[in-house]
Amino acid sequence: MLDRIGLKRGDEVHIADASLELHAGSMNVLLGPTLSGKTTLMRLMAGLDRPTSGRLVEDGRDVTGLGVKHRSVAMVYQQFVNYPTLSVYENIASPLRVQGLPKAEIESRVARAAKLMRLEPMLKRTPAQLSGGQQQRTALARALVKQAKLVLLDEPLANLDYKLREELREELPRIFAETGAILVYATTEPAEALLLRGSTATLREGRITQVGPSAALYREPGNLDAARVFSDPPLNELALTVSNGVAALADGSRLPGDGALGALPDGAATLGFRADAAAAAVAVGGDGRDPSHPAFPGTVAVTEISGSESFVHIATDAGLGTLVCLVEGVHAFEPGDRAEARLDLARAFAFGADGRRIAARPAAAPRREPVPA
Amino acid sequence: MDSRVWDNRAWLFVVPVMAFVLFSSLIPMMTVVNYSFQDSMGQNSFFWNGPGWFQNLLDPTTAVGARFQGALLRNFAFSFTVLAIEIPLGIAVALCIPKSGWRVGAVLVAIALPLLIPYNVVGTIWQLFSRTDIGLLGVALGRSGVPFNVTQNAGSAWAVIVLMDVWHWTSMVALLCYAGLKAIPDAYYQAARIDGANRWSVFRNIELPKLRKVLVIAMLLRFMGSFMIYTEPFTVTGGGPGEDTSFLSIDLVKMALGQVDLGNAAAYSLVYNLITLTVCWMFFTYTTHADSKDVA
Structure with missing residues (x-):
């Protein structure tokens, strides 16, 4: 358990008031961009560094400042x-x-660890004679064999090729869960956090912005920072000014269908939505649009095609920035084409000036809630 | 279909370099080769001597052969002594250099100072330093009753020359090792700490293997440096007492320029050159072999 852990070096705050509760046999993801403090937090958990404030408690025992030698920790980099x-x-x-x-x-x-990591034929070789994946599996086996209470995995799959990454991502939680260890997994990829299940803590600039079961946190980010970290491609954001319940966009125009957002308090706000809450369409103009799906006409800047889906970046005419829209399938939007981003307001989040979620958005279409592992 | 156009004019670009190498190395070298197979009675008249000089040189029962063998053995002994001291000492110094902070710059500059001093100045410094009448070292040792005299005692002369080389060149080994140590990712040290490894096994299993390539280069440079050393020992001892610190280069200069024994000296220098090349080649194949194994 981490109790308001902090780390300062000089005037520089590296970690601020980080509190986390980690249970034996659980998978905990630290999700945040590079330099958000994931590694620093792990070093504190391991006892490699001493926190300048807060307490580290393990099984009811205060282990703050206890060196890594006296802890039961394994780490993979x-x-x-x-x-x-x-x-x-x-x-x-x-x-x-x-x-x-x-x-x-x-x-x-x-022998057991080598079997689990499928390293049996390579036991006599030196690391230089192994492929990258085998080298990392060796490092993982070293962590596994120790049967440590706390296993820290710091972006362990980032340097592996895609196939191997998928494979190990599948196996890792299962293999380590059997040891009953607390598993902490740092990653920069939102998709990885979701695939690993368990719970996720989003980090930004040395602060934990939100903690919760990964899927639930993805669906209901509690603040702008968490939503930003947990979005790939980046979260679309529209600045709003609310007065008397009417939301105006940066260009002064009223946000169509703003009623769907519920009662917004007056003041500045941010409307955030992921690419999957916006669809790109060839501009048709005219009336008869669904008011809960406001459209933003613009020009296609980039189209990223991943195969089953395409991300279309649309530079809005109204100067509201570029919005990323998801379109299923391969779509040949060429840069310079006219298109519009149609936003599904029901799947957008409104954040107040302080970054917190403000209005509970209306219930989306009922979906089966997966039970977090 | 091969559409490449053959145009050999590009070779013209190489001509100046070829010409330079020709005049600076090849032609002087060929005159040496010339001398090594001929004998002269003066007046610029030469006659063929075949491999005579070489046979002479490589036969330790002849006077020249004995001289060559003595100098060669002394030189190897010197090189190995110097390597045996400078490599471990250089590693030790590198391990003590701070890794970050303002002290890094200060320490590195201080360490690099001996490397900036010209060879003959280093020799002069140590020559004066070890004089028994005015030298700090010589006088101090004399007063404390240690028998020390560079001009009369072979042990003293060797001690001073080895010490001088260590003082002059350990810095280079240390700087190379420091660069090598800096290149080790922090994760290795962290992993070792988490494993609970002690300082020795960190050194044995992480630092030393990671320094291997750098150390091979340091050894090559120091071997070459000490094997071809001339100025420093010549300034301190002049090759004495007797022949005790006459290394190959010193002996060769004596033979060629002092005694003008051109035939013997030419054979001497060619064999000397060949030994240097062979050792260089051995190091080179070793490092490329190590590269192909790709030690991570």
Whole structure:
């Protein structure tokens, strides 16, 4: 458990008031952009650094400032970190040798970890003779074999190719869950946080902005920071000025269908929506539009085609910035084409000037709620 | 279909370099080769001597052969002594250099100072330093009763020359190692800390393997430097006492310029050159071999 952990170096705040509760056997994702403090937070959890404020409690025992030597921690990094001259077997065995376990115990544990990580044929090789994926699996086996209470995975799959990443992402939570360890997994990718299930904490500039079950947090971000971190492609944002319940856009025009947002308090607000809440369409103009789907005409700037879907970036005529819209399938929107972004207001979030969600948006079409793992 | 146009005019660009190399190395080198197979009675008249000089040189029972063998063994002994001290010492110094902060610059400059001093000045400094009448080291040792005299005692002369080389060149090894150490990602140290590894195993299993390539380069440079050393020991001891610090280069200069024994000296320098090239080649194949294994 982390109780308002903080880390300052000089005047620089690295981590501010981070509180988290981590349970044995759970998967916890730290989601945030580079330099948001994921690694720093992990170092604090591991006991590699000492927090300048707050407490670190493990099983009811205060372990704040207790060095990593006296903790039960394993960590895997984005770089493939192994001892270069030792064989794969010796690499995996190294933490056990330090612990001074009997030989037979070491052998059986290494054999089991090697089997789980499918490293059995490579045990005699040195890391330099392995592929990147095998090197990382060696590092993972080293973490696994230790049977630590706390396993920290710092973007462990970021340097692997896509196929291997999918494979290991699938296996990792399962393999480590069997050890009953607290699993902490840092990533910059929203999709990875969702795929890993468990719970997610979004980070921004050394602060935890929101914590919750990953899927629920994705669906209902509580503040602008969390929504931004948990959106890929980036969250579309429209600045609003609300007076007497009427929402005006930056160009002064009224946001069509603003009633659908519910009662907005007066003042500045931000309307945030993900690409999947906006559809791109060839501009048709005219009337007869659904008021809950305001349209923003503009010019196509870029189209990113991923195969099953296309992201169309539309530069709005009204100077409201570029909006990213999701279109299913491959769509040949060429840069310079006229198009409009049709926003589904029911799936947009309104945030107040302080960044908090303000209006509860009207209930979306009923969906089956997946139970967070 | 091969659509490439063959135009050999590009070779013209290489001509100036070829000409320069020809005049600066090849032609002087060929005169040496010339001398090594001929003998002269003066008046610029030469006659063929075949491999005579080489046979002479490589036969330790002849006077020249004995001289060459002595100098060669001394030179190897010197190189190995110097490497055995400078490499471990350089690593140790590199490990002590701070990794960040304002002290880094100050320490690096201080360490690099000996490297900036010209060879003959280094020699002069140590020559004066070890004099028994006015030198700080010489006088101090003399007063404390240690038998020390560079001009009469071979042990003293060797000690001073080795010490001088260590003082002059350990910095280079240290700087190379420091660069190598800086290149090790922090994650390795963290991983070792989490594993609970002690300082020694961090050094043994992380730092030393990661420094391997740098160390091979440092060893090559220091071997070459010490194997071809001339100015510094010559300034301090002049090759003495007797022949005790006459390394190959010193002996060769004596033979060629002092005794004008051109035939022997030419053979001497060619064999010397060949030894240097061979060692260079051995290091080169070793490093490229290590590269192909790609030590991470």
